[in-house]
Amino acid sequence: MKKRKTVFIEGPIKPSFIANSIEKHQIKTSIGAHDIFLGQVRADEIEGNIVQAIEYSAYKDMAEEKFHEIREATFSKYDLTCMHIYHSLGKVKAGEICLFVFVSAPHRRVAFEALEFLVEEIKKDVPVFGKEIFEDETHVWKVNN
Amino acid sequence: MELKVLYFGMIAEITNCQEEMIFLEQGSNVDQLENLLKDKYRKLQDLSFKIAIDKEIKSNIVLLNTKNEIALLPPFSGG
Numbered sequence: 001m002k003k004r005k006t007v008f009i010e011g012p013i014k015p016s017f018i019a020n021s022i023e024k025h026q027i028k029t030s031i032g033a034h035d036i037f038l039g040q041v042r043a044d045e046i047e048g049n050i051v052q053a054i055e056y057s058a059y060k061d062m063a064e065e066k067f068h069e070i071r072e073a074t075f076s077k078y079d080l081t082c083m084h085i086y087h088s089l090g091k092v093k094a095g096e097i098c099l100f101v102f103v104s105a106p107h108r109r110v111a112f113e114a115l116e117f118l119v120e121e122i123k124k125d126v127p128v129f130g131k132e133i134f135e136d137e138t139h140v141w142k143v144n145n
Numbered sequence: 146m147e148l149k150v151l152y153f154g155m156i157a158e159i160t161n162c163q164e165e166m167i168f169l170e171q172g173s174n175v176d177q178l179e180n181l182l183k184d185k186y187r188k189l190q191d192l193s194f195k196i197a198i199d200k201e202i203k204s205n206i207v208l209l210n211t212k213n214e215i216a217l218l219p220p221f222s223g224g
Contacts, residue, residue, distance in 0.1 A: 039224045056223070057153065057154060059151070059153050059197070059200075059218060062197055062200040062216065087223060098224070099223070122223060122224055123221070123224045124221070125221070126223050127153065127216075127218050127221055127223075128221060128223030129153055129154030129219060129221070129222055130222040130223070131154070141154055141222070142222035143220040144220065144222050144223070144224070
């Protein structure tokens, strides 16, 4: 059985991690186009309070299964060379990266379309829950649109 | 029958625990479980949530058994 890669990373996704990931693809010379989505925590103002951080939790077993299903669906729909998904768990401060989706293909159009499909599916189907934390330690629960 | 129910996000905040055992009559379905939980935790009545059975969102008429992994999921907010 193919070993499943884990998607979750504790804390924010560091820009250096993203740079390393790009560098690792330089040996794959059939690739002609990469596309990357980075989700960043926004300092939203909610009823006078500013979001300082989001604390992510997940129904991990189901989330890993959903990520796997979404990966398979994307590979069968689009002619991609490779695909990587990383999502934060735990606390991610405003301005830090919480989602990193990276697709590579021989040509650009496929990469553009596959990336949009992937990000929308992740937002819709993966049981991840974000708690928006304010300066005074109170919080609200985020809901995806 | 005794069923293990998992809670996540804002739902775990309402129930004040991350999992518990719930007693239901043999042959009960998802709908009956939902009603019982809404009675037990009144705040669930104002909330939109989904119930996953063995990691899949199922229709409310699906029958439950003690081997099921049941989870109450509030709206998703990944990414």
